Amino acid sequence: DSGVTQTPKHLITATGQRVTLRCSPRSGDLSVYWYQQSLDQGLQFLIQYYNGEERAKGNILERFSAQQFPDLHSELNLSSLELGDSALYFCASSVDSGTFYEQYFGPGTRLTVT
């Protein structure tokens, strides 16, 4: 158990819908990262937050957004869902955002868009 929690574990929804994925980082970790794992794109970095502020953006679609709240939990919002958004979404956390600090991964949320 990495100490990072993600809810829900599974999510099935229809095209065009909007969903919210939630992540609680390890106690004391200020940085949260979101990754998407799909069959065709592999594991890709989406976005990073550090202590409530957006720190870095990767291959995140405009239909996707995220935020980190004062209690440091983070939410990833996916809207106007398409079949291709079906994937495993991971959250990872670290103490800080520097290269040295290890990222701990949550168990992931499996999103299925039908």
Add this chain to the structure above:
Amino acid sequence: AQTVTQSQPEMSVQEAETVTLSCTYDTSESDYYLFWYKQPPSRQMILVIRQEAYKQQNATENRFSVNFQKAAKSFSLKISDSQLGDAAMYFCAYRRQGNLIFGKGTKLSVKP
């Protein structure tokens, strides 16, 4: 942009034998970290081993060791005395700033 390449989509090893998974990367930076992650069927991402680029000594964690060749930008993972529980997807990853950049992965099967 940095890239990570794993040229072996699938590998197979006999139980108790040794297997080496390959990884190459491209970067113009001199200071970075490299990682191997294991993803078993449970889908959990588990850190296996990490290597700091400034360290010449290859990292070792029990049965897992790496062969880090900085000039060649190569970072292979050796698994000794393979066990059935080693069967999983293995991802090589690079980290310079915050986020990780992953390779496509190698699926390792272990035959009893």
